[in-house]
Amino acid sequence: MRILVTGAAGFIGSSLAKALEDHFPTYEIFALDDFSSGHFKNLLGFKGEVITADISLKEVWEGLKSYRFDVIFHEGAISDTRVLDQGLVMRVNAESFKYLLDCARSSKSKVVYASSAAVYGNSPAPQKEESGLVPENVYGFSKYAMDMMTLKFMKINPDVQVCGMRYFNVYGPGEDFKGEYASMIRQMYLKIKRGENPRLFKYGEQKRDFVYIQDVINANIRAMESDVSGIFNIATGSARSFNDIVKIISDTTKRDINVEYFDCPYNFYQNLTQADISRARSFIGYNPEYDLETGVREYINYLDRA
Numbered sequence: 001m002r003i004l005v006t007g008a009a010g011f012i013g014s015s016l017a018k019a020l021e022d023h024f025p026t027y028e029i030f031a032l033d034d035f036s037s038g039h040f041k042n043l044l045g046f047k048g049e050v051i052t053a054d055i056s057l058k059e060v061w062e063g064l065k066s067y068r069f070d071v072i073f074h075e076g077a078i079s080d081t082r083v084l085d086q087g088l089v090m091r092v093n094a095e096s097f098k099y100l101l102d103c104a105r106s107s108k109s110k111v112v113y114a115s116s117a118a119v120y121g122n123s124p125a126p127q128k129e130e131s132g133l134v135p136e137n138v139y140g141f142s143k144y145a146m147d148m149m150t151l152k153f154m155k156i157n158p159d160v161q162v163c164g165m166r167y168f169n170v171y172g173p174g175e176d177f178k179g180e181y182a183s184m185i186r187q188m189y190l191k192i193k194r195g196e197n198p199r200l201f202k203y204g205e206q207k208r209d210f211v212y213i214q215d216v217i218n219a220n221i222r223a224m225e226s227d228v229s230g231i232f233n234i235a236t237g238s239a240r241s242f243n244d245i246v247k248i249i250s251d252t253t254k255r256d257i258n259v260e261y262f263d264c265p266y267n268f269y270q271n272l273t274q275a276d277i278s279r280a281r282s283f284i285g286y287n288p289e290y291d292l293e294t295g296v297r298e299y300i301n302y303l304d305r306a
Contacts, residue, residue: 001027004069004109006055006100007076008046009038011175012114012167012216016073018046019217030067033076039177056092061099065106071224072104074113079139080181081118086138093142094149101153105160112223113150115164115231116143117209117273125239125274129166129231136270147231154229163223163284165216168235168275172213172295173302184242185210189249189300192257200242201264207239207272212295215288222284235275236288248296 003020007013008031017031029048034055043050053060055076077093097113104111118140123132135141143166150162171183180187188198200206211234219234243259250257280286290298 001070002030002067003027003071003073004030004032004064004067005073005075006032007038007074007114008050009033009035009040009042010075010079011038011042011178012170012213013038013073013075014042014046015172015174015213016075016217016220017043017048019221020073021047023221030069037078037080042174042177055096055100057096058099061096061103065103068107069104069109070107071110071112072100073220073224074100074111077114077142079116081137081139082181083139089138089142090145093139094145097146097149101149101162104162105157108160110224111160111162112220113146113162113164114143115147115166116140117166117168117233117235117275119144119147119166120273122270125272126237126276127233127273128276129233129279150231161227161229163226163229164231165219165223166231166233166275167216168209168211168233168273170211170213170216172299174213176306183210185245185296185299186303188245189296189303192249192253192255193303197258197260198246199260199262200246201269202261204243204246204259204261205241206269207241207274209235209237209239209274210245210292210295211235211288212290212298214295215290218289219280219284219286222286226284228283230279230283232280232284232286233275233277234280234286235277236291237275237277238291239272239274240292244292245296248293249300252297252300 121136
């Protein structure tokens, strides 16, 4: 079995590439990245072939056809929502996906790709895959465009399986090199560890569906092994507040934490995300194993060792 992981120097891609090596030691795993935002240290310990390439170039995908991959995990993207160049985001995220699908069609590769909860914008919770698709930024729109391509591709090419993974708020080991763009859980804990007070928008009751990296990896492997195509929410199905995170960190570290609350400066701010994960449960057998308490405690242990 030959498997390609794009975006393999990034947070989710590197975790996935190494997990695939651990789970399937006889498979050939290939890691592709242009190293523009990921970091080589994320791939320390990876034993497979590393391909340095730009996924937005059609000739890259033409060249990759010769590998005849059985599975393509596509995590490569511009995921920084602060990038405002709409054309760049669409070329790297959406246009490249056309080339990927053509590559998959040529070798009948199964495709498991990263979509995002950003496609829902400010739609009311719980978010379901078939509705509320009103992205608020170009990143979310690029993922929406990929999802629409997928639905069309599945109808025309029923013999090629494609699974879109709509990740919600992912956190955990491997995001060390994302800096200020890392999860708020990482940033908040490190700030508290330095003896600083965390700062939250008034009054910390905004809620998100936080999903631990290990559940995301398990979902991808489930999708690979399932005889199915479709788009699936990957989350816990439970919305938790920012205040909940503070309490879990306080309970875990035995520290008293004083939160500084301040007015939200944005005209638009999403107060609640919560996924309906019933489709992922039914079709790929996805069952999240980490609630917020378990995930944050495990992550804190990792950060303290790092």
